[in-house]
Amino acid sequence: MNPYSSKLLENAVNELASLPGIGKKTALRLALHLLHEDMENVETFGQAIIQMRRNIRFCKVCHNISDKETCEICSNPKREQNVICVVEDVRDVMAIESTNQFKGLYHVLNGIISPIDGISPEDLTIGSLVEKVASGKTTEIILALPATIEGDTTNFYIYKKLRPYKVLITTISRGVAIGDELEYTDEITLGRSILNRTLYQGS
Amino acid sequence: MNPYSSKLLENAVNELASLPGIGKKTALRLALHLLHEDMENVETFGQAIIQMRRNIRFCKVCHNISDKETCEICSNPKREQNVICVVEDVRDVMAIESTNQFKGLYHVLNGIISPIDGISPEDLTIGSLVEKVASGKTTEIILALPATIEGDTTNFYIYKKLRPYKVLITTISRGVAIGDELEYTDEITLGRSILNRTLYQGS
Structure with a gap:
């Protein structure tokens, strides 16, 4: 016997x-919740997900999710280009x-390079980033990837690809989060926060 | 600006x-996961939920979820009727x-009676249970509702409704769960397990 009493519920x-x-x-809890919702709501629920997958577009400039060909950020002339x-x-x-805090583009x-998950540089949009930089309008690239082995690998890969071009490459600062206690901060973060100390500017 | 970059994603x-x-x-994490799934899989996902809500039926005898008019349990002649x-x-x-462990019917x-959630006896299938008992084929009703105020209220309501009929009303046993340590068992459960102790039957 089907433990769900119904093939439809099981699916x-x-x-x-x-x-x-x-x-x-x-x-099962979610399915039973949906089963007791109005038919109309459940139809909206299912359609919202299908429509999203079917019709969503990615900005051809920055690859962000977008409803239009170019996203709102890329098409905003007020952003630092x-x-x-x-x-x-x-x-x-x-x-x-x-x-x-950021007025530039993205x-x-x-994704990030991750051999374990089978993600190689070709699966990412690094090629289009290099093209953008090669076109010469970019003066700074800020790398804001996770501080993991995969993030570091990706940072280094991008750094090597962009080295031939005249562009400043920076990364976001790492350090003790605002509100965190020093004694509970991990050694690597605390060590980095001392190495990368910044000038105290008074008030 | 829409923080989701897309109305479709936001929906x-x-x-x-x-x-x-x-x-x-x-x-958001789930939506982005679905966004990177194959179109076909997402279509199946949305349709499975819509089809479940649209086509699922409830057994007319026991109100369990069912694909047919009468569920597999109610229509099984081997179950104790x-x-x-x-x-x-x-x-x-x-x-x-x-x-x-149970070969009878359900x-x-x-739901259970819960004035706080606005659930009154009329919202439940108690009427059809009383009819079933009134028809005279039932010899025992086992109450297996949660041991909460709402469960106790519902138990008592059903007990009062069924008192006029010649039917044995029992509840599932409450006690220390198998594998649980006595010292970590709450006082009410432990107290009940002593009050409702059963005869030790050797092996």
Whole structure:
């Protein structure tokens, strides 16, 4: 006997359980929740996901997610056109945008080099970044990739590719987070924060 | 500016975040995962949920989820037709079925009485349970509802409704779970396990 009492329920549970971080028990809870929602809401739910996958576009300049051919950031003349911040994915663009500290453009790699996960440089948008820099309008590339082996590898790969061009390559600063206690900070971060100390500027 | 860079992404994130226990950050992670899946898989995902909601049926006898008019349990002549186990929802049927200890029938209430959540006896399938008992074929009702105030209220409500009929009303046993240590068991459970002690039967 089918433990789900219904093939339709079983299918829905299996599909929900295919999402990352969602197990069978959670998937069943979500499926039963959807089963007790209005038909109209469930239709909207399913269609929103299908429509997203079917119709979403990626900005042809920075590869960020976009509804138009060129995203709002790339097509905004008020942004500094000569500074490009390189990030792993669209979530990082959202995170940096929410700081209101960056007025330049982005370049979304759609991943980082990771031999374990089978992601090689060709799978990323590094080629289009090099082309952009080669065209000569860029004066600074800010590398804002994760501080992991994969992030460091990707940083170094991009650095080697961009070395022939006259462009400043910087990385975001690493150090003790604001609000964190020194005694609970890991040694590598604390050590880096001393090496990369900045001039105290009074108030 | 839309922080999601795309209305389509925003819609999908909002829909996913409407699921219980899923916040905006998780919803975004799930949406980006789906965005990098094959179109075909995402279509299957959305359709599985819509089809489940549209076509699923409830057994007209026990109100369990079913693909047919009468569920596999109710239509199985090998099950004991005179014992009915009353449960809150379909998950409890699955849990009890997986023990292989129960050969009777079920009655799914689709909830329990909970004034705080606005769930009154009329919202549940208690009426159809009473009809079933009134028809005279049932000799025992096993109440397997949660040991909460709502569960106790529902137990008592059903008990009052079924008192006029000649039917044995039992509840599942409560006690120290197998594998649990006495010192970590809460006082109420431990107290109940002493009050409701059973005869030691040797091997």
